[in-house]
Amino acid sequence: MSIPSYDHNNIFARILRGEIPCTKIYEDEWALAFPDINPQAPVHVLVIPKGPYVNFAHFAGAASGPEVTGYVRAIGVVADKLGVTVDGFRLLANTGSNAHQEVPHLHVHLFAGRALGPMLVK
Numbered sequence: 635m636s637i638p639s640y641d642h643n644n645i646f647a648r649i650l651r652g653e654i655p656c657t658k659i660y661e662d663e664w665a666l667a668f669p670d671i672n673p674q675a676p677v678h679v680l681v682i683p684k685g686p687y688v689n690f691a692h693f694a695g696a697a698s699g700p701e702v703t704g705y706v707r708a709i710g711v712v713a714d715k716l717g718v719t720v721d722g723f724r725l726l727a728n729t730g731s732n733a734h735q736e737v738p739h740l741h742v743h744l745f746a747g748r749a750l751g752p753m754l755v756k
Contacts, residue, residue, distance in 0.1 A: 638688040638689070638692050639688075640686040646739035650684060660681075663704065664683060665683055665712075667681045667744075675750060679712060681705075681741065682741045683697070685701055687739065689727075689728075689729040690727045716744070718744075718746035724745040726745065727740065727741070
């Protein structure tokens with residue numbers, strides 16, 4: 635796997651360093667969760683790993699076992715904390731330009747709060 639170049643000045647890196655404020659929903663040693671600035675559902679939260687990973691492919695290939703476990707568990711804790719585990723939620727991780735990834739730091743969108751419909755229009 636080729637290791638992509640990580641931009642240490644992307645907006646999420648700057649949030650992690652405390653240079654840009656965010657409303658923290660959850661934080662632990664592996665992840666940070668905060669509301670999306672342009673919500674697409676009643677609940678729309680971003681969960682980002684604290685490590686410098688460009689996208690899911692980069693994270694899957696380069697993160698340590700504890701980072702992967704900690705990040706995945708953090709996503710579950712965030713869903714539980716938001717109270718969306720009973721009615722359901724959607725996770726979305728855009729990877730690369732064809733998927734319209736806008737920030738070059740891995741992030742998972744957690745959507746909930748209403749019936750979300752199909753992922754793609756047929």
